[in-house]
Amino acid sequence: MVISARKGDLTQQSCEMLVVNIFFGAKGLRGATGTVNGALRGDLEKFMKEDSFKAKLGATFLMRTNGKIPAKRVLVVGLGKKEEFDLEAVRQAAAASLNVAKGLGVKSVVSILHGAEAGGLKASECAQAMVEGVRLAQYNFDKYRSSKKEKSEVQRFDIVSHQGQDVRQATLGVLLGERMARGTLFARDLVNTPAQDMYPEKLVETAKQIVKGKGSLRIRVHDRFTLTRMGAGGLLGVAKGSDHPPYLVHMVYKPKKATKKRVAIVGKAVTFDSGGLSLKPADSMMTMKCDMAGAAAVLGVFSVIADMAPACEVHGIFGAVENMPSGKAIRPGDVLTVMNKKTIEVLNTDAEGRLTLADTLTYANKQKPQAIIDLATLTGACMVALGEEITGLMSNNDELSSKLLEASASVGEKMWRLPLEKNYRKLLKSEVADMQNIGARWGGALTAGLFLEEFVDKTPWAHLDIAGPAYAEREIDPYTRKGATGHGVRTLLSYLKSL
Numbered sequence: 001m002v003i004s005a006r007k008g009d010l011t012q013q014s015c016e017m018l019v020v021n022i023f024f025g026a027k028g029l030r031g032a033t034g035t036v037n038g039a040l041r042g043d044l045e046k047f048m049k050e051d052s053f054k055a056k057l058g059a060t061f062l063m064r065t066n067g068k069i070p071a072k073r074v075l076v077v078g079l080g081k082k083e084e085f086d087l088e089a090v091r092q093a094a095a096a097s098l099n100v101a102k103g104l105g106v107k108s109v110v111s112i113l114h115g116a117e118a119g120g121l122k123a124s125e126c127a128q129a130m131v132e133g134v135r136l137a138q139y140n141f142d143k144y145r146s147s148k149k150e151k152s153e154v155q156r157f158d159i160v161s162h163q164g165q166d167v168r169q170a171t172l173g174v175l176l177g178e179r180m181a182r183g184t185l186f187a188r189d190l191v192n193t194p195a196q197d198m199y200p201e202k203l204v205e206t207a208k209q210i211v212k213g214k215g216s217l218r219i220r221v222h223d224r225f226t227l228t229r230m231g232a233g234g235l236l237g238v239a240k241g242s243d244h245p246p247y248l249v250h251m252v253y254k255p256k257k258a259t260k261k262r263v264a265i266v267g268k269a270v271t272f273d274s275g276g277l278s279l280k281p282a283d284s285m286m287t288m289k290c291d292m293a294g295a296a297a298v299l300g301v302f303s304v305i306a307d308m309a310p311a312c313e314v315h316g317i318f319g320a321v322e323n324m325p326s327g328k329a330i331r332p333g334d335v336l337t338v339m340n341k342k343t344i345e346v347l348n349t350d351a352e353g354r355l356t357l358a359d360t361l362t363y364a365n366k367q368k369p370q371a372i373i374d375l376a377t378l379t380g381a382c383m384v385a386l387g388e389e390i391t392g393l394m395s396n397n398d399e400l401s402s403k404l405l406e407a408s409a410s411v412g413e414k415m416w417r418l419p420l421e422k423n424y425r426k427l428l429k430s431e432v433a434d435m436q437n438i439g440a441r442w443g444g445a446l447t448a449g450l451f452l453e454e455f456v457d458k459t460p461w462a463h464l465d466i467a468g469p470a471y472a473e474r475e476i477d478p479y480t481r482k483g484a485t486g487h488g489v490r491t492l493l494s495y496l497k498s499l
């Protein structure tokens, strides 16, 4: 599918489907939608009234034009209430129109630029959001199907406006939207791939592939030997039960122009989480190929970072392991010494993410970044607190927090800050070691966050618990269907771009 922005008259577009829009409860059709209605001699408004179409966000109304204009069909997409309108509504409206086109087997779509005219949003940002919505809605993971769903795909999606200024802005937005979507889809593919084919070595290979041929990217891979030398007892410990050896991957993006700004993004990379000897029940294990979604987000970012070319230096770090039970596996009660020399009593081998992050965060901190952001499918407790659609953000720094919340809001990835309550630190005290790897019954997302805080010293740091949003167990919105979501990639890219 080719997406473009161009100047044109909507009533003169030969295409299979022309997309216009309307706000919920709007009286009469105005702007571009009004123009199209005029060319259809009022039919659009008449039929919508007859079917009492309500313009709820993402709702659609389709009619054939019967030769009154060159476009074969007109689709009206609901923008929802005007007072609730934002870029996320634009993203969803565009996605909803793509979904209708897909269902009909339509090949060419022309759409108005949602949001720029009546919505009062910036043309570039609207176009970016539209591209994100359309590309993410188009996504489909069929690598493992014997017969690919051959529903003819949409070939062209043109965003058309009669205003030259909007078109110039929209063209920039399309480019940015394409990169945002490409990074997100890259992450989705990695997470959707079954753990039989996405084991630690494969993540290493993927990282090497990304870096290859890109002058601004470098990579270092630490294997079992160097991990032992570095004292990475967390990664080595969790990997003990698996036939796959552990790796620590360190990618670096250095912009052409020298910069003093340096950020580390760290991802949890447990390629499968069986729970280890503290084995998970069968139902909870079904989606555990998603436990490397944090690293997938980091790789998604790196897959487009050289093209996006932010001004800051970025370090992408993850420690890849598989958490399996076996005669060699770590046992509840075992004590591990991690990279910063702290000892940890492992009371539950299913709280493995924080053991791997103890090492990777220590390693990240050694790179002396001005900020560390980690993404991890860390706790079921965070899902209890915030549900399946919202990431829990924990941070030792208000400025970094607000920047991340702002970035996440701009791309429609929902996040909510949770406290690092220091009174709960006592819950991690061990009888035999410096710390234990589980807290008490309540507040599991927070004790996990407090555990991680021990490995970043005073460096501004934010922890994103993406256990809920990383993997959709049902359809979330018009561009997020069941399966991997790629959550976090667009927030990170938008944050890095803002530095």
Ligand code: BES
Pocket: 273, 291, 348, 350, 351, 352, 353, 377, 378, 379, 380, 381, 438, 439, 444, 467, 468
């Ligand atoms: N990978 C899981 C967390 C998870 C749960 C991610 C559901 C995605 C969906 C993590 O390693 C884990 O098992 N956490 C335990 C911690 C507990 C043993 C303290 C949990 O949340 O139950």
Ligand code: ZN
Pocket: 273, 275, 349, 350, 351, 352, 353
């Ligand atoms: Zn676990």
Ligand code: ZN
Pocket: 270, 273, 291, 350, 352, 353, 377, 378
């Ligand atoms: Zn896990």
